[in-house]
Amino acid sequence: MTQVIQLDSEQPAQEAIERAASIIRNGDLVAFPTETVYGLGANAMNESAVGKIFKAKGRPADNPLIVHVCNREMLDIIASGVSKTAERLIQKFWPGPLTLVLERKPEVARSVSAGLPTVAARMPRNAIALELIRASRTPIAAPSANASGKPSPTTATHVLDDLGGRIDMILDGGVTNIGIESTVLDMTTDPPVILRPGWVTQDMLTEVVGIVERTASAEELRRSPGTRHRHYTPHARVILIEHGSTEIIEVVCREHLKDGAVGFIGHNQVTIDDVLFYSIQLGNRPEDYAHSIYSALRELDSRNPHVIVVEGINDDDEGAAVMDRLRRAASELMPRS
Ligand code: TXA
Ligand code: MG
Numbered sequence: 001m002t003q004v005i006q007l008d009s010e011q012p013a014q015e016a017i018e019r020a021a022s023i024i025r026n027g028d029l030v031a032f033p034t035e036t037v038y039g040l041g042a043n044a045m046n047e048s049a050v051g052k053i054f055k056a057k058g059r060p061a062d063n064p065l066i067v068h069v070c071n072r073e074m075l076d077i078i079a080s081g082v083s084k085t086a087e088r089l090i091q092k093f094w095p096g097p098l099t100l101v102l103e104r105k106p107e108v109a110r111s112v113s114a115g116l117p118t119v120a121a122r123m124p125r126n127a128i129a130l131e132l133i134r135a136s137r138t139p140i141a142a143p144s145a146n147a148s149g150k151p152s153p154t155t156a157t158h159v160l161d162d163l164g165g166r167i168d169m170i171l172d173g174g175v176t177n178i179g180i181e182s183t184v185l186d187m188t189t190d191p192p193v194i195l196r197p198g199w200v201t202q203d204m205l206t207e208v209v210g211i212v213e214r215t216a217s218a219e220e221l222r223r224s225p226g227t228r229h230r231h232y233t234p235h236a237r238v239i240l241i242e243h244g245s246t247e248i249i250e251v252v253c254r255e256h257l258k259d260g261a262v263g264f265i266g267h268n269q270v271t272i273d274d275v276l277f278y279s280i281q282l283g284n285r286p287e288d289y290a291h292s293i294y295s296a297l298r299e300l301d302s303r304n305p306h307v308i309v310v311e312g313i314n315d316d317d318e319g320a321a322v323m324d325r326l327r328r329a330a331s332e333l334m335p336r337s
Contacts, residue, residue, distance in 0.1 A: 001165070009174055010127055024041060024043050028042070028167075029169075030171065032126075033126055033173035036177075036182050037180065037294070041140040043139075056166040059143065061114060066143065074133070075090075078104065080104075080105055089209060093204075096199075097122075097181075097183060101118050179290040180290045183197060194215065232325050232329040235301050236301055236304075237306065237332070239330060239331070240312055242335065243312060244334065257272070259306060263280075263301075263305040263307070265279075266282070268281075285313075
């Protein structure tokens with residue numbers, strides 16, 4: 001049985017936090033909200049607890065996890081050699097959606113880092129998450145709380161749909177603020193390299209530390225751990241229209257309607273008079289897409305379309321993170337690059 005406990009996201013009830021923390025200290029699993037997406041947490045220093053995360057998610061063992069801390073001191077339990085540059089980033093962006101890859105301390109459960117000498121760490125900006133870590137008195141390893149390969153969860157219901165019965169507790173803090181996962185920045189190289197784009201953009205990082213590189217090609221991204229695994233995919237085939245007019249989108253949707261139900265997510269209104277056409281319209285700002293894209297994919301998928309057509313947005317700034325996730329979800333890009 002999975003207990004779901006509703007909490008005030010600003011002032012979570014201490015009694016519930018204590019119960020969740022005792023589950024973590026016991027070596028079991030608790031899902032909790034962060035400002036990005038829901039995480040599936042376990043004591044990062046306990047090998048058998050971390051093993052349960054991989055099992056519950058069906059996650060490949062070679063995909064390392066992010067460890068969450070509630071203050072700067074706790075970082076010293078898991079990482080060493082924190083550079084001046086890293087300290088500046090921590091000052092500026094923590095708590096917040098920036099994950100730093102650092103030199104790992106041997107006390108961290110080995111499976112957290114999938115055998116790598118590094119550890120990925122972040123301090124989330126969410127009172128429930130921070131209180132849970134504080135009350136657990138240990139860093140918490142937590143990947144996104146979805147079944148491996150599915151879109152990340154932005155509500156407690158998404159977590160329950162994927163992992164109900166497999167985990168002990170879900171702390172329900174409502175819909176997450178940002179909606180897509182943190183920026184992952186590798187600090188073990190000079191200059192630092194963005195392994196996964198997120199809400200903290202390359203420009204924002206450059207402003208603080210000077211040069212920051214981005215893993216350039218999709219191919220290179222596939223070579224970094226985790227990013228080569230299939231991600232964010234609903235059951236339906238996803239076709240991403242990177243840029244195209246409403247007319248082109250309509251043609252593509254109509255073509256696929258010949259073979260069954262079709263879903264559409266976009267910022268332009270596309271009206272097709274067909275009971276098998278399901279459409280979800282979003283605002284065209286990156287924050288609108290980030291906030292709603294995963295739940296839109298899940299909602300459409302529940303209607304069993306064979307294809308979901310997604311209209312892209314501008315690839316600049318925060319839009320880069322959104323487009324990164326959409327490209328990974330898609331099995332087809334239009335126009336082909
Ligand atoms: O916003 C987020 O980051 C959410 C919330 C729950 O904090 N977490 C999340 O975790 O998205 P996950 O496991 O779904 O993604 C972790 C990413 C993967 O791409 C993984 O390969 C990378 O971080 N990662 C973890 N440890 C790493 C390491 N030592 N070196 C390089 N990449 C690492
Ligand atoms: Mg994930």
